[in-house]
Amino acid sequence: MSDQPSDPAPLSFRRWEQRTEVPLLVVSLVFLLGYAVRVLAPAGAGFWRDLALVLVCAAWLVFVGDYVVRLRLSGLGIRFVRVHWLDTVVLLLPLLRPLRLIRLYTAVQRHRRQPRLSLYARVMAYAGVSALLLGFSAALAVYHQEHTAAGASIRTFGDSVWWACATLTTVGYGDAVPVTPSGRVVASGLMACGLALLGAVTGSFSSWMLQVFRREDEKRPPEGG
The missing domain is CATH 1.10.287.70 (Helix Hairpins)
Structure with missing residues (x-):
């Protein structure tokens, strides 16, 4: 009987997730900060509002790039959308990215014994x-x-x-x-x-x-x- 890994995801997929969890959290905070400035800045603060819009768009493009890479590395093809439905929802609604905090905590705990x-x-x-x-x-x-x-x-x-x-x-x-x-x-x-x-x-x-x-x-x- 052949040994099956406990995690069916390819090794390259798991490595990508481990390496990008913390950077993506930083990008998520940049997105939230940019959106907050865009919404709360007064109408006269044109420069800051435009800068915030650039940050929001750039952060979302990073999310799209991460989603595409993970889709290709997963080996699931179009089934990735259904299997990783939360990731798909978060991509469409980036303000929900705090729901992924549990994955960051899990990634940090991998480096500790207890x-x-x-x-x-x-x-x-x-x-x-x-x-x-x-x-x-x-x-x-x-x-x-x-x-x-x-x-x-x-x-x-x-x-x-x-x-x-x-x-x-x-x-x-x-x-x-x-x-x-x-x-x-x-x-x-x-x-x-x-x-x-x-x-x-x-x-x-x-x-x-x-x-x-x-x-x-x-x-x-x-x-x-």
């Missing part, structure tokens, strides 16, 4: 960082679409941040809501991500508490009959 954080701490840390980045990205996107729309209740970036916090925490006060179709699409995605991240944090915290109580019970001497 993770520095426990499983529960890792889940909560990843969920917390993802929530911050996704909330900021969603606030930028919604503000971009809403602040000039007729009848909009989100007029300032502060309003947008407040809306993102209420949406991520599933509170939903209703005092600030998107009115444009694209703004509501962003809101729907943030709702889904908020539920998933909140569930991950709540489940991990509950499991950690149960583990602590179980250890305390095991240390407690048995009661006399």
